[in-house]
Amino acid sequence: MTGRLERSLTYVVLVAAAAFALYPLGLILATAVQPDAIGAAGGIDLGNFATAWREGRFGTYLRSSVIVTACVVVLATLLSSLAGYAFGTMRFRGSTVLFYLLLLGLMVPSEAIVVPLYYDLRGLDLDNTYVSLIFPQVAQSLAFGTFWMRAYFRSSSREVVEAARLDGAGHLRVFWSVLLPMGRPAVLTMMVLFFMWTWNEFLLPLVMITDEGLRTAPLGLAFFKGQYTSGTSLLAAGAVLVALPVVVFYLFAQRHFIRGMVEGSVKG
Amino acid sequence: MAYLYLAPALLVFSLFLLWPLLHAVYLSFFEWDGLGVGTWVGLANYGDVLTDPDLRAPFWHALVLVGFFCLVxxxxxxxxxxxxxxTAVRGAGFFRSVLFLPQVVALTVVAVAWRDIFAPQGPLNDVLRAVGLDSFARGWLGDASWVLVAIGVVGVWVGTGLCMVLFLAGLSNVGREVYEAARIDGAGFWRELVSISVPSLRGEIAVAVTLTMVAALRTFDLVYVMTGGGPGRASTVPSYEVYQRAMEKGQVGTGVTVALLLTAVILLATVLVNRLAEEKE
Structure with missing residues (x-):
């Protein structure tokens, strides 16, 4: 038991910390629903979202983000699971070297590769395409993903695998119909992290994309300011639209977000 | 057989991560504007980064940010x-979720929000004026001696929840009886923190330090959106320098070299932190 004074102090500190964490987000939400026109009556105005969506072109930006994020999550999940399965359940020559090579990908920051990547892809006329956003992010995500899935496949029960094999299931069947369905929580956590990383990525699209129609949501937001200097509410509405998908997802699946960040980094 | 499962991942990984990394090393030996033909300059770009104060400054700024993003x-x-x-807190789950929330919001959005807070007529200055500290009110992001502190505060806001959640997970593994024994011996909050929590959280602290330190060293989105490296060059950081030199100023060789040195710093710091944590165990 702790004393009454300490209990109260604990609550005071926690409430203060929570207020600090929420204030900037609340501020932007409050700005977003303010009527923009000077002299307009107070109250809540949801029109800013519609204006940001159409005239601010956030509809287009969000569409780009959805396309890129969906492709990255699906591809990275598939490739990481396959590679993790090989590392976790099979013995083969060079497995240690290859695994450390992939681990290197966890450590190299995207700053180091984004510039040469731009010139490589420009040489192939692939800059300014979704491809230039999707594959580099798949590569970065699968470094973590392989690591994560390897840990899952290693911990998966030997007996289950052997029973399935006795029933005549091949490697691919064991992988696809037995282990992967059993590992749904681990796979979901990984997908949640891929989703968040890809959706929030800024530097890569900044370097690769000049065509306004292909801008992702964070990129559109960063350039929005320059065009509409007077529209603070519009900017805030745009910011809310950019943050909303991940935040809503977080509210429903926060276990996965927190588990992924905690376990993913502790194992790393 | 195993190679079939690995092939797709390794192919994408080699083409879009390993190859560009090698290409970066190659480019760092040239002076190149991104368009014409490059000139071989050997290690001159590396020499520039180490001696040119304009190129060293971003690394010092990053170090200041480490203090805010990591230690605090x-x-x-x-x-x-x-x-x-x-204390068995009511609503512990609520506090955990709320404090972790800043981690999941896009940094570009975070930057937009905090740019408003720090604005000359923004809420921070309103509060200062309201309590009579008018002389303290300023355009925080336009003041060369305060701009890094301002960005640092944002780093504190982003990182605190992550650290707390990591530590909570670690402390849940410490047996209740350890704490109860300490209580019986009359240990107070600080005593408990220093003698039980910190030693048993060694691994988690290493992880938290690594994650937040790497985030500080890689700061880009915040600087790009909030200050553009300014005022003057007061808030430029390595990643921002990479982008500016390589993509805007036609100094690809210099930009790539800064990026590689940043990578080296990150690798070294990561290894060092984990060594220290292991040694003490």
Whole structure:
């Protein structure tokens, strides 16, 4: 038991910390629903979202983000699971070297590769395409993903695998119909992290994309300011639209977000 | 057989991560504007980064940010996690979710929000004026001696929840009886923090330090959106320098070299932190 004074102090500190964490987000939400026109009556105005969506072109930006994020999550999940399965359940020559090579990908920051990547892809006329956003992010995500899935496949029960094999299931069947369905929580956590990383990525699209129609949501937001200097509410509405998908997802699946960040980094 | 499962991942990984990394090393030996033909300059770009004050400054700025992004959140996170472990808090789940929330919001959005807070007529200055500290009110992001502090505060805001959640997970593994024994011996909050929490959280602290330190060293989105490296060059950081030199100023060789040195710093710091943590165990 702790004393009454300490209990109260604990609550005071926690409430203060929570207020600090929420204030900037609340501020932007409050700005977003303010009527923009000077002299307009107070109250809540949801029109800013519609204006940001159409005239601010956030509809287009969000569409780009959805396309890129969906492709990255699906591809990275598939490739990481396959590679993790090989590392976790099979013995083969060079497995240690290859695994450390992939681990290197966890450590190299995207700053180091984004510039040469731009010139490589420009040489192939692939800059300014979704491809230039999707594959580099798949590569970065699968470094973590392989690591994560390897840990899952290693911990998966030997007996289950052997029973399935006795029933005549091949490697691919064991992988696809037995282990992967059993590992749904681990796979979901990984997908949640891929989703968040890809959706929030800024530097890569900044370097690769000049065509306004292909801008992702964070990129559109960063350039929005320059065009509409007077529209603070519009900017805030745009910011809310950019943050909303991940935040809503977080509210429903926060276990996965927190588990992924905690376990993913502790194992790393 | 195993290679079939690995092939797709390794192919994408080699083409879009390993190859560009090698290409970066190659480019760092040239002076190139991104368009014409490059000139071989050997190690001159590396020499420039080490001697040119304009290129060294971003690294010092990053070091200042490490203090804010890393040391402050780790300390606050430790205190919060210990408080929540000592007292059975009602709504613990709520506090955890709310404090972790800044981690999942896109940094570009975070930057837009905090740019408003720090604005000359923004809420921070309103508060200062309201309590009579008018002389303290300023355009925080336009003041060369305060701009890094301002960005640092944002780093504290982003990182604290992550540290707390990591530490809470670690402390849940410490047996209740350890704490109860300490209580019986009359240990107070600080004593408990120093003698039980910190030693048993060694691994988690190393992880938290690594994650937040790497985030600080890689700061880009915040600087790009909030200050553009300004005023003057007061808030330029390595990643921002990479982008500006390589993509805007036609100094690809210099930009890539800064990026590689940043990578080296990150690798070294990561290894060092984990060595230290292991040694003490």
């Amino acid at each position: 959140p780790v300390t606050i996170g430790l205190v919060l996690a210990s408080l929540m472990t000592r």
